[in-house]
Amino acid sequence: MADAASQVLLGSGLTILSQPLMYVKVLIQVGYEPLSPTIGRNIFGRQVCQLPGLFCYAQHIASIDGKRGLFTGLTPRLCSGVLGTVVHGKVLQQCQESDKDEDLGSGNVQKEVSSCFDRVIKETTREMIARSAATLITHPFHVITLRSMVQFIGRESKYCGLCDSIVTIYREEGILGFFAGLVPRLLGDIISLWLCNSLAYLVNTYALDSGVSTMNEMKSYSQAVTGFFASMLTYPFVLVSNLMAVNNCGLAGGSPPYAPIYTSWLDCWCILQKEGNMSRGNSLFFRKVPFGKTYCCDLRMLI
Template sequence: MADAASQVLLGSGLTILSQPLMYVKVLIQVGYEPLPPTIGRNIFGRQVCQLPGLFCYAQHIASIDGKRGLFTGLTPRLCSGVLGTVVHGKVLQELGPGNVQKDVSSSFDRVIKETTREMMARSAATLITHPFHVITLRSMVQFIGRESKYCGLCDSIVTIYREEGILGFFAGLIPRLLGDIISLWLCNSLAYLVNTYALDSGVSTMNEMKSYSQAVTGFFASMLTYPFVLVSNLMAVNNCGLAGGCPPYSPLYTSWIDCWCMLQKEGNMSRGNSLFFRKVPFGKTYCCDLRMLI
């Protein structure tokens, strides 16, 4: 019980601290660019035309809604985090530790069993918390059209149910689930391969290095599965009655596969993945004096 409470408190603290970052990221993901590009320099020192980064974007939001505006959508996101942590722990507890012996901890069979348990727990948590995730995203996207349709948690639940029914609470669920599952299997499989074949067990600091490899492979797996996150978020706000989810800001997608194909065709599968060095997308027109680059 104490471990669960500490996990909830730690998760809630991280959620609060990262809320402005997620807010900016979501607005960038849906393609909202309120600020013109500026002249900057890339890592090679060459002048380039780049879009404003995280801090400039956050300052723009704060200049309109104040600093409190940077925490829009925090309540449903906190609910999602707390509920997800509880469900995840309960499912793992119900599944038990498994019947794989500790002396075969390096075997791939153990990796498969542990990853399967984790996959079931994460999927259950995602399924239960996705309605809160949808409300979080829509309350953020309201900034684009200056609407107030999804302001309170209870009012948002009533609005979604009245306009879209039960299915409205699960918009974008499939790509989110797929992304989580693929990322988990990639992370654990790559970590197993690195720990088993790339690292020498004779090194004294091997246990510490193996713990680092899990974090590195997790980061690599999340990068590979980022398109699923992007598509899921776009489908969660697609055609929901907000300006940010309808033309001319965003096209209407018939399915998440249609969204995926359109983003891939436009070359926007990584939109929002970077918040600091943001280059102007190819073919996109902005009010930027490119003659300054000569």
């Protein structure tokens, strides 16, 4: 019980601290660029047309809505984090107890010790089930969080309160409105988890020498590195999920002429891929605009 409470408190603290970062990231993901680019130089000394980074973007938001405006959407995001932590812990514990019961069900017959790879598969499967359950339960709060942020673009006040947002979504879109963008988000989480754990297993088993004294530390580092690469590879799923969550929801940021109406998340994926925007919002600091293209700040990032 104490562990769950500490996880909730730690997660809530990190959520509050990272809220401005997520706010800026979401606005960039939907293609909103209110500030003109500037001419700068990259690490090779070559001139590039740079879009404003995280801090300039945050200052722009604060100049309009004040510093409190940087924490728009914090309440539903906190609800999502707390509920997700509780659900994840409960489901994971249930899966672990179920596996223990199966092991004890053989009576006095002792099972052979499973191989390391089998253990990785079992642990990853349990984690996948727990994460998927948490994502499924918390996705409605995630949708409300994104829409309350995106309404900054058109200066709307449609999704201001948590209860009012729930009523609005249910009245206009029904139950399915709470799960807009769920499929690519689930797929991204599952693929990222399996990639991370599989790569970590391969690195720890075949690339690291078991005779090294700092083996445990190196294995923990390899887990972090593989997790980073897995998240990079699955970022398009995150982008598509967020775009589908706000698409055609009655806000300027998710409706024509600012954004097209996507018929499905696959349609969104294909359009982004055709435009070369699959990594939009992935970087918040080094954001360049190629020369030879016209910049339009309120309609599209690039035309």
